Amino acid sequence: MxxxxxxxxxxxxxxxxxxxxxxxxxxxxxxxxxxxxxxxxxxxxxxxxxxxxxxxxxxxxxxxxxxxxxxxxxxxxxxxxxxxxxxxxxxxxxxxxxxxxxxxxxxxxxxxxxxxxxxxxxxxxxxxxxxxxxxxxxxxxxxxxxxxxxxxxxxxxxxxxxxxxxxxxxxxxxxxxxxxxxxxxxxxxxxxxxxxxxxxxxxxxxxxxxxxxxxxxxxxxxxxxxxxxxxxxxxxAHGKRIYGEVAGYGNANDAHHPSAMSDEATGAIKSMQEAIGIAGIDFQEIGYINAHGTGTPNNDQVELFGMQQLFEKIPPYSSTKAFTGHTLGAAGAVEAIYSILSIVNGELFPNLNVQEPIAPKDQTPVFQWADNHQVNYVLSNSFGFGGNCTSLVFGSVN
Missing domain, CATH: 3.40.47.10 (Thiolase/Chalcone synthase)
Structure with missing residues (x-):
């Protein structure tokens, strides 16, 4: 390949x-x-x-x-x-x-x-x-x-x-x-x-x-x-600047509801598993997750539950939609670029406006911008109406 x-x-x-x-x-x-x-x-x-x-x-x-x-x-x-x-x-x-x-x-x-x-x-x-x-x-x-x-x-x-x-x-x-x-x-x-x-x-x-x-x-x-x-x-791409690599991808549909995800995070878990599997890496190699994170009661709880099922220790994660709003069909590409910027610059981007996290203390999102982080792989999630769940893994190029 x-x-x-x-x-x-x-x-x-x-x-x-x-x-x-x-x-x-x-x-x-x-x-x-x-x-x-x-x-x-x-x-x-x-x-x-x-x-x-x-x-x-x-x-x-x-x-x-x-x-x-x-x-x-x-x-x-x-x-x-x-x-x-x-x-x-x-x-x-x-x-x-x-x-x-x-x-x-x-x-x-x-x-x-x-x-x-x-x-x-x-x-x-x-x-x-x-x-x-x-x-x-x-x-x-x-x-x-x-x-x-x-x-x-x-x-x-x-x-x-x-x-x-x-x-x-x-x-x-x-x-x-x-x-x-x-x-x-x-x-x-x-x-x-x-x-x-x-x-x-x-x-x-x-x-x-x-x-x-x-x-x-x-x-x-x-x-x-x-x-x-x-x-x-x-x-x-010989001789060109290389930002990163599309290392893995996964798509699944939980077919649960026209506008909500299943409480069991069926599609989200499957898409994340598939993307990381195709990338050929271990779960602990993910250095940052750009979450779908829309700010709705259903989505955020389900996505967090999915991450809890897959990761022994959830990597640093945040939703950047508090910066841009939910840009619908453009969101996956917007957040893919943010994911690559994280890799290229060794940065973690903040999850704005959180005062009382839904997650336990050791699983809270990134609150402030941080640099000097070695981020070799980023998982970017995009979950759509009808349960169409897609996850992408971007990697650094050594």
Whole structure:
């Protein structure tokens, strides 16, 4: 099997418009949760969100897309993160167009971020807007294919909150099996009335900044983001900067409930076991866990229970969603990049807002940013609606 190396990363989130800005915010324990400035909703003034601090007009200008049409906010965020990732990896026009290059993206919202416009177009209350081809979850992927001349295998994944983690897993599997030489993987989601109203109906949106793994946690904050990683087979990455390796991956479904995980953590345990098994390492070699940690009563308790069953001593862990909000289809890729930053810089990122942990004293999350830690392997969890659980293991490259 071929080794899968990470040679490029790009992202935009509520805590930064680049990988570097995100990293600085993590180090400074500076969250991006607050009132939304660009998202129009009746909840915009009453609920906190992890909104990207850039308007659509500014995104278009930064990307040179002022004259382009049909670009939703999801498409714009996607393009910004994608362009950073391929530049970071030094991919050429020829490499992008190669049939050996795959693009696998993910989204749950897609063009439905334009919820009101979608309603008008779908119900013939408009003459037909520029976004008629942009409402599907794959619209942003199609924009990237056309703009960057991608000709190889492409796909768009929607498995709710595990979507971009599954995109990473699929890209890694294609490379390991020799189907492609490189894969650009990740995802994008933007704030939308469609999702905000839906999550509000489930009664799992907090009126305060979320507090994953806290005894008094009362829900999540929705966020928006885009993140992409460039994965390459080892023989294709010669001479490039190597951030780390996709060492293992696992996916399982507990099929317990449309929007909750089973109390027995069936899917979570299976996905973590599988990822660590494929990585070929012992459980005690995991130096940090980037937890799914949404801040909902069900998720955090179940995830902690799963870790307790698998680890004799739970490694340092934290949820970074208190920084970014829950970015849905982008979350897996966002947190994959944070996991790699942990490895590269020997850092542990804090679990914000915890006052009274749900875990016993020797199993509490990381409370403060810490460096000078040797982190050889990180486990990153992404658990989606319907029980679709995905775990990724990233490793250092010696």
């Amino acid at each position: 071929k080794r899968v190396l990470v040679t490029g990363m790009g992202m935009v989130s509520a805590i930064g418009s680049s990988v570097r800005e995100n990293h600085l915010s993590l180090q400074a324990a500076r969250p991006g949760i607050g009132k939304a400035a660009y998202f129009e909703s009746q909840y915009a003034t009453s609920l906190p969100f992890g909104e990207v601090k850039i308007s659509n007009a500014d995104l278009k200008e930064q990307l040179g897309l002022q004259a382009s049409t049909g670009y939703t906010r999801t498409c714009l965020l996607s393009d910004k993160a994608f362009s950073e990732a391929i530049a970071d990896a030094g991919l050429t026009v020829k490499e992008l167009a190669s049939l050996d290059t795959a693009l696998i993206s993910a989204s749950t919202v897609g063009g439905m971020c334009l919820t009101d416009q979608l309603y008008r177009d779908a119900n013939h209350k408009s003459e037909g807007s520029e976004y008629l081809d942009a409402y599907g979850c794959s619209a942003h992927t199609l924009k990237l294919i056309k703009r960057y001349g991608i000709r190889g295998f492409t796909d768009t994944i929607n498995t709710a909150c595990s979507s971009s983690a599954n995109a990473i897993m699929l890209g890694a599997r294609l490379i390991r099996s020799g189907k492609v030489r490189r894969a650009i993987v990740g995802g994008a989601d933007s704030l939308a009335k469609y999702t905000v109203n839906g999550f509000n109906a489930l009664k799992i949106l907090s009126q305060n900044p979320c507090k994953p793994f806290d005894l008094r946690r009362d829900g999540l904050n929705l966020g928006e983001a885009a993140a992409y990683l460039v994965l390459e087979a080892k023989e294709s």
